[in-house]
Amino acid sequence: MIQLKTLINCIDNSGAAVVECVNVLRSKRPAKVGDRIVVVVQKQRNFGPESGSGGSVSVGAAHKVRRGDIRHAVVVRTAKKYQRPDGSVVKFDDNACVLINKAGEPIGSRLNGIVASELRDKKWSKILSLAPMHL
Amino acid sequence: MRPLARLKPLLRLSRACKQHQRFLSTTTEPANAWTSTLAALTKPRKPAKEIPTFKPPPSARQICADPIAALTASQLTQLDPTGARTRLFSRKNPEVARVGDVLLVRLKNGDPFAGVCLNIRRRGIDTGILLRGQLTRVGVEMWYKVYSPNVEGIEVVQRREKRARRARLYYMRMPKHDMGSVENIVRQYQRKRAALGTGGSKSKDSAKKNNTKRGRK
Numbered sequence: 127m128i129q130l131k132t133l134i135n136c137i138d139n140s141g142a143a144v145v146e147c148v149n150v151l152r153s154k155r156p157a158k159v160g161d162r163i164v165v166v167v168q169k170q171r172n173f174g175p176e177s178g179s180g181g182s183v184s185v186g187a188a189h190k191v192r193r194g195d196i197r198h199a200v201v202v203r204t205a206k207k208y209q210r211p212d213g214s215v216v217k218f219d220d221n222a223c224v225l226i227n228k229a230g231e232p233i234g235s236r237l238n239g240i241v242a243s244e245l246r247d248k249k250w251s252k253i254l255s256l257a258p259m260h261l
Numbered sequence: 262m263r264p265l266a267r268l269k270p271l272l273r274l275s276r277a278c279k280q281h282q283r284f285l286s287t288t289t290e291p292a293n294a295w296t297s298t299l300a301a302l303t304k305p306r307k308p309a310k311e312i313p314t315f316k317p318p319p320s321a322r323q324i325c326a327d328p329i330a331a332l333t334a335s336q337l338t339q340l341d342p343t344g345a346r347t348r349l350f351s352r353k354n355p356e357v358a359r360v361g362d363v364l365l366v367r368l369k370n371g372d373p374f375a376g377v378c379l380n381i382r383r384r385g386i387d388t389g390i391l392l393r394g395q396l397t398r399v400g401v402e403m404w405y406k407v408y409s410p411n412v413e414g415i416e417v418v419q420r421r422e423k424r425a426r427r428a429r430l431y432y433m434r435m436p437k438h439d440m441g442s443v444e445n446i447v448r449q450y451q452r453k454r455a456a457l458g459t460g461g462s463k464s465k466d467s468a469k470k471n472n473t474k475r476g477r478k
Contacts, residue, residue: 155477206280207402211407211411214403215403216403217402218400218401219434220399222399240396250421259396261372261374261396
């Protein structure tokens with residue numbers, strides 16, 4: 127249940143840590159897993175001291191987005207439980223998303239964290255293949 | 262001055278007359294006369310028409326007293342022919358899986374899921390279990406239907422050392438009580454089972470494994 131003002135964890139290496147939902151696209155309802163949303167980057171991820179000191183190239187590569195940027199994102203985990211067609215129900219402890227560009231390509235190159243396998247049904251196979259694990 | 266003064270004696274007179282008449286009527290047996298007039302007025306009655314009545318339709322209760330129970334039983338024979346799952350979650354079994362136990366659900370399609378059982382929802386064929394685990398350091402909760410054809414087997418990995426005094430352990434979602442990842446416990450259990458082999462493992466588990474295999478065939 128992700129809607130206006132919801133703060134979501136960003137689990138890719140695009141440089142965003144916490145983003146805020148400002149719009150749910152193509153739906154009048156709160157966003158679920160696989161839905162595309164518009165977000166504002168609220169908090170940047172700091173990639174440790176070695177990446178900060180080790181040349182501006184890596185920092186520039188890491189921080190693809192800045193605080194205040196408006197981006198599109200895909201919801202990959204929801205704390206709201208949802209039922210699968212086989213009767214099992216899934217619920218995660220947090221809400222998480224992955225930033226994408228307008229064309230639908232993920233901005234980051236790596237994900238850290240489990241994602242829901244509903245992404246396959248919603249044609250987000252690229253995100254699913256980046257993820258270390260899916261359930 | 263008094264307009265009703267004249268009326269009063271008149272009324273008294275009429276009342277006296279009435280009394281007088283009544284005395285007269287008693288002597289002339291007016292009851293008979295009344296009945297005769299009534300009899301003349303009323304027509305002779307027709308014989309009463311018989312109202313058609315229909316028998317009630319055959320009761321479904323006679324055919325099947327408790328259809329829901331019958332349906333549940335038939336479904337159970339289909340989905341759990343060996344009765345292993347029923348036994349694992351029946352309260353009569355002393356070795357029943359309880360809340361707080363770490364359970365492993367093996368699925369036909371997909372990875373097995375292990376987690377601590379927070380809730381058992383006993384509803385006949387709809388019986389489900391709520392497991393909570395951690396994957397990539399994110400808490401995940403899964404409800405599984407015990408009798409789902411998608412579930413290959415359910416194993417008790419670790420029992421809670423003390424019986425939980427609550428039916429639903431939702432407090433284990435709180436960081437203070439969270440069990441964290443059960444991956445190590447499950448791996449240890451699987452290693453132990455592999456070392457013991459099929460014959461030497463715990464009788465219940467081996468029986469269940471055989472049962473599930475038979476069920477798959």
